[in-house]
Amino acid sequence: MLGDEQKVQAVLENLETAPIPEAERVLFRFLEKVNRESEHIHPEDVEAVKAAGWTEEAIYDAITVCALFNFYNRWADATGVREHPVEVYERSAERLSKGGYVPPPPGGEKKAP
Template sequence: MRQEGGDDLAVEQVKDDWRQMELTKAEYAMLEYAEKLTLTPRSMTEADVQKLRDAGWSDRDILDIVHVCAYFNFRVRVVDGLGLELGNWQIQRARAGSERAARLAQERGVPMPSDPWRVRQAG
């Protein structure tokens, strides 16, 4: 999301609990679908696809959702399967995003949803 110009605070909120965010019906359906596909892929049925259609997603959109979800799951499994660790630049990048999100949360007067890098403790 950050690479696509997403708000740093929204990124942290999605990571923490996307169900607590103000989302459109379509966004909620997409995230619910992606979560189910990630956690319990064998339980997916045509009814799950129909929920996306009912929320306004086209069949092309649904294919894109599946491709993006599958791609990220593939990446995670390759990294985990090889026992790779995050590089220092990746940690720094995540920390910088969390720092920006913490500033946005403070400016907007909303709680920071998560603090995986202990950004608030460092400052």
């Protein structure tokens, strides 16, 4: 979905009709349950995600990202931190699309030899 704003919007509007693979739909349904009713997650919920082709590591990572965003959103709301201008998010998205969450080495990006 990276770089495809229409697909992201379609998922946000209606997961069930969005043009995504069924495996992603299964993962997003699971994450919705993690987000809204984590106390009701059972082994069969995780097994359904595995059956869709996701590894335990991928599921762990997805749960962790979901939990961290919940933490950050609640922290930001409670401390009064407000949204940045759109340009800040766009720069951040560009950086994340190239390097992920790993910070660049000291002194910036590596130079090719």
